[in-house]
Amino acid sequence: MEYSTTAINSSKLRIEPVYVTAEFTGSQIEEKIGDRFRIILFTEGNFSSEINERIVQIISPSVLCLSEKDSIKIPPEVQDGIKCRIFLFNPRFLNKKLDFENIRQRGMDAESEVIENRMILKAFVNSSTLNYVRFINPEDRQHILELMDKAQFQLEKQDSGWWPCKTRSFLTEILFFLAQLFELRQDENKAVNVTAVSSFLKPVLDYLARSYDKKITLSSLCSQFGTNRTDFNRRFKEETGMTVIQYLIDLRLTIACSLLKDTDLPVERIAEQTGFADSTHLERLFKQKYQKTPGEVRAE
Secondary structure, three states: OOOOEEOOOOOOOOEEOEEEOOOEEHHHOOOOOOOOEEEEEEEEOEEEEEEOOEEEEEEOOEEEEEOOOOOEEOOHHHHHHOEEEEEEEOHHHOOOOOOOOOOOOOOOOOOHHHHHHHHHOHHHHOOOHHHHEEEOOHHHHHHHHHHHHHHHHHHHHOOOOOHHHHHHHHHHHHHHHHHHHHHHOHHHHOOOEEOOOOOOHHHHHHHHHHHOOOOOOHHHHHHHHOOOHHHHHHHHHHHHOOOHHHHHHHHHHHHHHHHHHHOOOOHHHHHHHOOOOOHHHHHHHHHHHHOOOHHHHHHO
16 A cells, blocks of 8 residues: 555645554554654554564553564454554655655754754664654543544645645654653663564463453463473573563563553552552562652652
């Protein structure tokens, strides 16, 4: 599919390199699009995906920024449970002087328009795209959705000759908003990810991403995946660098930290939603990882 928008009421053929999708399922997300940046807003679904040959956990609602060089693979068995919206654009839609090369250049010897746009496009040109997988709160999700809706309306209705400019303004709002989110939470943005990809690991990570809030033991995982405790832990640690229970705790703590920052839920409720036995259990493990209590993190 060509993700562009053609002018409806124009005497000359005019095609703008920008497109906003309706609600997509996981099966509609293309692996790679060579001439578009993508802002993917995941609204439903918890799953593990393969981004640039790394396994990355996606917990909805989340936002993911992909460049024209990035690829994403989502396991077929979880695709139907995923819902998302996608904003696709070529950087020259923001400014005719931008291209994929000059926004990646360093230094101040570029035109002012290029330098000014590098900051808001940082998520797409950073060497580690995995830094830009971001769990967001419901209010942020709604804000991004509303801006996407406004942009989509302009692209589809084109009720005035200003529709490209209006669409550009909504895209710029989203980019500034995301840049602020990523900058504020740079250390917390990093997704729980591993470099190894195997047929053994993928279904395990999918299961953990969907079920982290439930009671999970090593014995139950062994039963689920038909193996014994020794082999399971050995294979999991070889590929991730940690045991499966350590990985699960780290995943739960990462989500709990985002919930503390992004919601007003009481610690007891967050503990329940992230699979901890109680708030005391959460607080003890939380302090071991972050050297701060949940209350101290929330107050920051």
